[in-house]
Amino acid sequence: MSTDEIVVEHLTKQYKRLRAVDDLSFSVRAGRVTGFLGPNGAGKTTTLRMLLGLVTPTAGQATFGGTRYAELADPIKHVGAVLEASSAHRGRTGRNHLRMICRAAGLPDSRADEVLTIVGLTPAANRKFKGYSLGMRQRLGIAAALLGDPRVLILDEPANGLDPEGIRWMRDLLKALAAEGRTVLVSSHLLGEMQLLADDVVIVAAGKLIRQGPVDDVLGTMGTGAHVRVRTPQPAELKAALSELNATATEQTDGSLMVVGAEAAAIGHAAFAASVELHELATERGDLEQVFLQLTAGKAGIR
Numbered sequence: 326m327s328t329d330e331i332v333v334e335h336l337t338k339q340y341k342r343l344r345a346v347d348d349l350s351f352s353v354r355a356g357r358v359t360g361f362l363g364p365n366g367a368g369k370t371t372t373l374r375m376l377l378g379l380v381t382p383t384a385g386q387a388t389f390g391g392t393r394y395a396e397l398a399d400p401i402k403h404v405g406a407v408l409e410a411s412s413a414h415r416g417r418t419g420r421n422h423l424r425m426i427c428r429a430a431g432l433p434d435s436r437a438d439e440v441l442t443i444v445g446l447t448p449a450a451n452r453k454f455k456g457y458s459l460g461m462r463q464r465l466g467i468a469a470a471l472l473g474d475p476r477v478l479i480l481d482e483p484a485n486g487l488d489p490e491g492i493r494w495m496r497d498l499l500k501a502l503a504a505e506g507r508t509v510l511v512s513s514h515l516l517g518e519m520q521l522l523a524d525d526v527v528i529v530a531a532g533k534l535i536r537q538g539p540v541d542d543v544l545g546t547m548g549t550g551a552h553v554r555v556r557t558p559q560p561a562e563l564k565a566a567l568s569e570l571n572a573t574a575t576e577q578t579d580g581s582l583m584v585v586g587a588e589a590a591a592i593g594h595a596a597f598a599a600s601v602e603l604h605e606l607a608t609e610r611g612d613l614e615q616v617f618l619q620l621t622a623g624k625a626g627i628r
């Protein structure tokens with residue numbers, strides 16, 4: 326059973342006239358990847374920075390297992406963060422950059438090589454940071470976050486600058502870290518990627534919580550949950566059979582039928598009973614992008 330590792334309560338940040346984060350409360354469970362989503366300017370980065378004690382909240386608090394970041398006994402061993410494309414001294418190699426952090430944190434130098442392996446940067450370990458691509462800089466940032474073997478990982482737009490292969494690699498890594506029981510909180514505006522990556526989502530707009538919960542529940546409550554794609558050479562007969570199930574079938578431009586209101590098994594059974602031949606019967610999930618746009622419509626991010 327997963328537990329709430331990060332608890333955010335009534336977190337608020339007022340900048341002069343702008344309330345960047347407005348009475349925001351949510352929780353993040355261990356052993357899962359939580360996607361932190363919102364339009365530009367929604368307050369995601371400000372929230373993550375408050376979690377890490379880098380921005381002082383106007384009100385409210387965020388805790389890790391009940392303790393504020395600033396009061397954690399050994400923060401590098403508890404929380405790892407990747408806030409923006411990692412920066413390092415331009416003339417320093419990736420390995421030396423990590424070793425310096427190890428020394429400052431009282432970790433053995435050997436840990437630098439371990440995390441370089443985890444992020445696949447070993448071949449570039451002795452190259453200078455100024456020669457790193459954006460994707461390599463992202464990997465180095467993640468390597469630094471993993472140095473203390475933390476049980477919580479916080480990442481702000483980690484897929485920025487990564488190519489498709491890099492994005493896939495990141496997804497596999499973050500899922501594997503969550504499967505080890507860690508808590509992974511990741512902000513992103515790549516909704517298709519989030520649908521593949523996240524177990525839970527926290528959606529914010531204009532500093533306020535819009536929705537939180539498991540991805541499937543968020544998709545389900547918006548009525549864009551599962552629908553079933555069906556292909557048949559006898560569409561009229563199938564529609565007649567489905568009307569008895571109170572399911573509706575809509576013809577798509579590609580010639581298939583999109584059925585809502587019945588599960589695949591019930592549709593297959595009804596087709597069989599009516600001697601209707603089926604060529605395809607596939608359950609398709611709703612689309613996070615569609616739901617996100619519905620939920621955040623009219624809540625302009627740019628303020």
Ligand SMILES: Nc1ncnc2c1ncn2[C@@H]1O[C@H](COP(=O)(O)OP(=O)(O)OP(=O)(O)O)[C@@H](O)[C@H]1O
Pocket residue numbers: 340343345363364365366367368369370371372514627628
């Ligand atoms: N130091 C600051 N002083 C004044 N306003 C700020 C400051 N930092 C952020 N803001 C404003 O707070 C709002 C929220 O910004 P934030 O960067 O947290 O949003 P975001 O959700 O991370 O957006 P994006 O996806 O565009 O990075 C924005 O309107 C931003 O201009």
